[in-house]
Amino acid sequence: MAGRQSFPAFSPERFAPTPERPLRAKARLLEHLADIQPHRHDWAQLVFSVTGAVRVNTEASTYIVPPSRAVWIPPGIVHAVTAIEQCDLRTLYLGPELLDGDAWQMGRVLEVSALLRELVLALPSTPDPAPPETAADTERRRGIERLALIELQRARPLALGVALPRDVRLRRLCEAMLREPGRHAGLEDWAAEAGASARTLSRLFREQLGTSFAQWRSQLLLAHALTLAARGRPMSHIAAELGYASASAFTAMVTRTVGMPPSRFFAEA
Template identity: 35%
Template sequence: MPILSEPPRPDKTGPGQWMDPDAMPGTVFTVGGEMDTPGRFELDFHRHRKAQLLLFLRGVLTCEIDDGFWIVPPHSALWIPGETLHAIKVAGVLEGYVAFIDPAVTAHLPSTCCTLSATPLLRELLIRSASLPELYPEGGLESHLVALLLGEIAAAPVGNLHLPMPTDKRLRKIVDGMMANPADRGTIETWAKRAGLSERTLSRLLAQQTGMSFGRWRQQLSIMLALQGMAKGLSIQQVAANLGYESTASFVTMFRKALGVSPGRYMAERHARSVR
């Protein structure tokens, strides 16, 4: 397949046309795309029979399903099982690859949506698979490459860039408010009043639907938004300010306690792994 220079649109024909992944032949069908100027690409909630693996080398990917939300920085991959209702957004200067995988060969692959650590081998296999013809002969070199790709997906470590999402409409109102204005450091009492809930009810519902306390859930959201900001090139100081921290030091302390390393070290290690 060619590398697309713009996202596919349902109303367009020819290069960059909309593709139904379930109609494409082969065990694995991969398409690549790149845009050299900053942009934004969104697909509202949809599902397809085939599973998909998304890897962006440039740009930040976000994905939402009914009960989960992922922010995936460059050089991490996102796995979405077949028939999963999901919405995706990609922002920035974009370069990425998406592999659609027939459910007949996904038995040993993750059964739930998750991020995967993209090894250099996984990245190169995915890029190489994007150059395969739509119909490639079974049993040849192309089939061996696809088998290697599937094996590398199965072996990839699962990441921790997941945020459980509540389904209660009142809690989703709180989620929307936090994501729209992450610098708002309102207390649990403040957010409960805005949603028309008691503090106790908010805590109980959030624990039931996400398995997290209010403070732990908001911390995880802050970490994911921080990774998104740093992946876009923002400084640690800018990220801390955007998240409403009174000082950069307090943000760095929170980040280190949660992930075991400072924000700068985390991003440096990710970059080092991506170029090995």
């Protein structure tokens, strides 16, 4: 894609958590459609954007989140980040001993409270060697770290991830749908573009992802719709951008998928 930028992982080892600084914050500005290349590290990561929506990819899933949400990435998981729009990206690195339990071993979307957001913004975001801290600075930072950890443990998980397949043909199709979810509505049109039969792709969705094409696409559209709603887009604009002929057709899809109308879903999610 013309104008697309790709960046290395910005030396994450320079921000590696230590016993003295078990939580490390990092700030980075990304332009629209800029990519941070796939990478991994031995500590956990919380990634969110102060402004602008981001997409976080792992081998098994993709997560599309607006500023009020964050993606939790367990240690050792290969991941990449794409700016869906210009964004002020924030990352919180955590030592592996800070959060125990099976839930923290899986990638997921978490709600970012106003307090957690401000705490992350308040943490120093410079790599080592950082300017020497005064005793008062150290005490303040440790207090922020303790409270940030408490808020993170209280963060509500949200079912906004979209599973990705291993099959090369289906993966290519899913990636195309992620880039332009409203280009086609039916599997037949996507199949023609992918050079495979709709029957084959339908079977692959079931085998690889345990769901139908329609169910997978609905989850993808909900994730995109949430980012658009977070920008204050009216329902008619969201429906049109996602390929629906009318706001009522989009409303029917959301209600059928999550059991509530879009206005309530966006307010609660």
